[in-house]
Amino acid sequence: MSIHKQKNFRMLAVALLAVGATMSAAQADDDRDERYGWRLGEKSAGKYGGENRGKPLQPAQTNAKFQKECSDCHIAYAPGLLPAKSWRKVMAGLDKHFGSDASLDAQDNKEITAFLVNNASNRWSAPTAPLKITEAAWFKRKHDGHEISPAVWKNPLVKSPANCAACHPRADRGDFNEHDIRLPK
Amino acid sequence: MFRIFHIWSLVAVAGLAAQPAFAETHNEILASIQKEAAGTPGFQGFSAARGESFFKSKHGGEWSCASCHTENPAAPGKHAKTGKVIDPLAPSANAERFTSPKKVNKWFKRNCNDVLSRACTPQEKGDMLAYLLTVKK
Numbered sequence: 001m002s003i004h005k006q007k008n009f010r011m012l013a014v015a016l017l018a019v020g021a022t023m024s025a026a027q028a029d030d031d032r033d034e035r036y037g038w039r040l041g042e043k044s045a046g047k048y049g050g051e052n053r054g055k056p057l058q059p060a061q062t063n064a065k066f067q068k069e070c071s072d073c074h075i076a077y078a079p080g081l082l083p084a085k086s087w088r089k090v091m092a093g094l095d096k097h098f099g100s101d102a103s104l105d106a107q108d109n110k111e112i113t114a115f116l117v118n119n120a121s122n123r124w125s126a127p128t129a130p131l132k133i134t135e136a137a138w139f140k141r142k143h144d145g146h147e148i149s150p151a152v153w154k155n156p157l158v159k160s161p162a163n164c165a166a167c168h169p170r171a172d173r174g175d176f177n178e179h180d181i182r183l184p185k
Numbered sequence: 186m187f188r189i190f191h192i193w194s195l196v197a198v199a200g201l202a203a204q205p206a207f208a209e210t211h212n213e214i215l216a217s218i219q220k221e222a223a224g225t226p227g228f229q230g231f232s233a234a235r236g237e238s239f240f241k242s243k244h245g246g247e248w249s250c251a252s253c254h255t256e257n258p259a260a261p262g263k264h265a266k267t268g269k270v271i272d273p274l275a276p277s278a279n280a281e282r283f284t285s286p287k288k289v290n291k292w293f294k295r296n297c298n299d300v301l302s303r304a305c306t307p308q309e310k311g312d313m314l315a316y317l318l319t320v321k322k
Contacts, residue, residue: 074267099266101298105291159268 050126051137054080054119058174063115065108071172073102075165077133078174079119085129087116093131134161157184211276211283215314222307231308236316239309244301250313252300259322275320283314 046052057080070076079087091113095103104112130136134143141147143161152158157166164171167181215231222228240250240258253271254262259278262271273279283289297305305313 073264073269095298101295103291103295105287163267 046123046125048137048141050124051128051130052121052123052125053082053136053138054121054123056080056174057176059119063112066112066115069104069108069112073100074162075172077164079116080121080174081133081139082121082136083124083126083129084117084120086131087113087120089129089131091116132162152183155184208284209286211314211318214283214286214289215311215318217286218307218311218314222311225307228308231311231315233312233316233319236312236314240313240316246300246302248300250296250300258317258320275317275322277318277320277322283317 057078059079066079067076082090090097091109094109095101103109126137133139139161152167153161155166159166164176167183168176169180169182170177219231222231240254241256243249248265252265254274258275259273261273263269264271272281274282276282293305293310297303297309
């Protein structure tokens with residue numbers, strides 16, 4: 001093998017290793033932060049100061065009424081994204097739902113509230129109950145300046161951080177797998 | 186003879202039961218709004234022209250009906266806040282529209298509140314549906 005060829009071979013090996021490393025980082029479970037949580041002194045409060053989304057985000061058996069009614073104006077946000085207390089507040093204030101009236105009749109409201117509350121985040125230990133998913137500590141950490149460049153938020157195809165599906169194509173099914181993230185160009 | 190009649194009535198009942206619950210035609214919906222409006226003093230029928238101007242005007246708030254449904258109700262619209270696509274509102278372009286009283290009530294309540302900060306009157310609802318029924322695909 002000539003020196004030149006050897007050099008190429010070495011470069012290829014380095015490149016392959018780099019690809020491998022990137023892939024394993026991407027494949028790492030989104031719980032990897034959990035293992036380091038104790039270093040940040042979060043052990044007592046739980047991850048993200050207790051404001052963590054649930055696992056799973058959506059139960060295997062969904063609710064037809066939830067799917068239909070909550071996806072009229074936006075995607076049906078998975079119940080595990082917020083704690084039960086948040087869902088109770090959201091559902092009690094549907095007539096003033098982020099600037100528009102999204103009220104339901106009493107029976108539908110009751111059924112959907114029950115579904116959301118029963119499948120709310122099971123890893124939320126803080127007493128907080130934000131109305132906005134984007135105000136949860138886990139959300140802020142996952143979408144901070146280190147993770148997402150500010151330019152992404154300015155893209156008109158993204159429009160708003162509430163528009164999960166702009167980058168998470170299966171968000172409507174409660175699937176936010178890191179492999180599937182596609183930042184719109 | 187009685188027996189035959191009996192069988193046919195069973196078939197008819199089975200046929201009705203197979204229909205989706207509460208499905209109506211837009212004309213039946215219009216008739217029920219008319220029934221409501223007829224009870225108000227001075228009611229003289231619905232006007233598609235009045236409905237069109239109601240649909241395209243703002244009523245003191247930030248939005249008109251057309252803000253989301255566009256100036257052409259036979260075309261798809263877009264939610265003013267979330268950007269989600271809204272299927273056409275005119276029955277000529279979307280046969281499903283104005284066929285479920287539950288859905289009609291739900292959306293009139295929501296959208297009248299958003300556009301007018303109050304409920305719509307039967308007159309306003311009827312004018313608007315009369316207009317939407319004149320919109321060609």
